[in-house]
Amino acid sequence: MAPYNFEGDFGNLSENQIEFINKVIEEQDLKVNKVVFKPVGQAGDNFVANVMRISIEGENGSMKMVIKVAPGDEKIRTTVKADLLFHNEHVMYTEVLPKLVALQKATGVPEEEHLRYAKCYGSLNEAPYEIILLEDLNESDFKMLNKFDSLSDECVRSILKNFAILHSVSYALKEKQPETFESFKSKLIDVWSVNFSTNEARDYFQLLESSVLANLDEEEHKSKFKSNFMEILKLPIQLAKDRDCKYSIVQQGDAWTNNIMFKFSEDKLEQSVMIDYQGSKISNPVGDILYMIFNCTDHETRSIYYYDWIDYYHTELDRCLSYYDLKINYIYPRDRLDADLRRYGKISFGLSSMLTYVLMRDTKEAGEMLETFKSGDPNDVLQLMGTQTLQGETVVRTRKRIVGLIDSFSQFGLL
Structure with missing residues (x-):
């Protein structure tokens, strides 16, 4: 699969991560023209992950996602326990949170009482390439x-x-x-x-x-x-x-x-x-x-x-x-x-x-x-x-x- 037209600051991403991002974007069926990467936050806002926002522009529409990327350097990974932290988040977004909401729905809990969390578009839990793509809540006026x-x-x-x-x-x-x-x-x-x-x-x-x-x-x-x-x-x-x-x-x-x-x-x-x-x-x-x-x-x-x-x-x-x-x-x-x-x-x-x-x-x-x-x-x-x-x-x-x-x-x- 050929990568989309990526622009901006994505130089620290590995080939595995770029391929995974490409795959997740492909699943959105937007007929993408370009994808622009921008960093999120300042030092001290994110202590473990490298956080980026991507803007996806396509013939069938546009959307934004927030990407959390694990550090690739083995020394940093060991210091911050990156493998454990990203493992937990992968389990929560791909298994626990969906299961809890499914139980709420099956029980008949009103929708406004459902557990609200950012939609997960994809999560790669393969060390040292962990990456998770999430709904950009800024687009829903959260701050x-x-x-x-x-x-x-x-x-x-x-x-x-x-x-x-x-x-x-x-x-x-x-x-x-x-x-x-x-x-x-x-x-x-x-x-x-x-x-x-x-x-x-x-x-x-x-x-x-x-x-x-x-x-x-x-x-x-x-x-x-x-x-x-x-x-x-x-x-x-x-x-x-x-x-x-x-x-x-x-x-x-x-x-x-x-x-x-x-x-x-x-x-x-x-x-x-x-x-x-x-x-x-x-x-x-x-x-x-x-x-x-x-x-x-x-x-x-x-x-x-x-x-x-x-x-x-x-x-x-x-x-x-x-x-x-x-x-x-x-x-x-x-x-x-x-x-x-x-x-x-x-x-x-x-x-x-x-x-x-x-x-x-x-x-x-x-x-x-x-x-x-x-x-x-x-x-x-x-x-x-x-x-x-x-x-x-x-x-x-x-x-x-x-x-x-x-x-x-x-x-x-x-x-």
């Missing part, structure tokens, strides 16, 4: 919000509703088709545990702890941080326990601002869509809830709405479970939710603190970090992430975020 700004109450509620839909249909699959659920469990890999179970990770967390403590002013904040941060090392143990727990579900696994898109109509939020499933796994529902709330909002917003958000999630989960004739008090009672929030509190605090120093970097700092990935030495990467001199605005931003985490987790009884 990404500023990662430095706190999400609003309405945005958080929209995401919590998405979680309730995802988690409820996960429970339904677990109850009605347990063999399929177990199959997905065996295929989805907990990448957090893989990353956090190394000596290098422990060394990095110790470096990061020192950096954070040096950036804090109040002794009370320093004391609380030092008393709780290293609990992050217990994450693999906790996740292993919850993988086979009665209450486990399919987690989105990485719901921070850049992995969610929002659609507004005259400043009113209509819908949100989760767009990244590389961190997906089978685990406890509170993992998604705490991760999103504490990585996407500030202390001021949480202080007003946190308890309302937890109430809202559980109410939505109850409503969604009713489509499958499942009772919330049997599936995931409120006292269990509250207990799990406390159980994951310190671990979530450590995780959110660590992510602050990754996600809150500006473009220049994120670019330096990504360049270090290319060295291929995990020790160099972790050393930089723990000791890099940050810009003045970033120092202030990360300090405010860490202090907000300390204050919020303390206020809500999670430390």
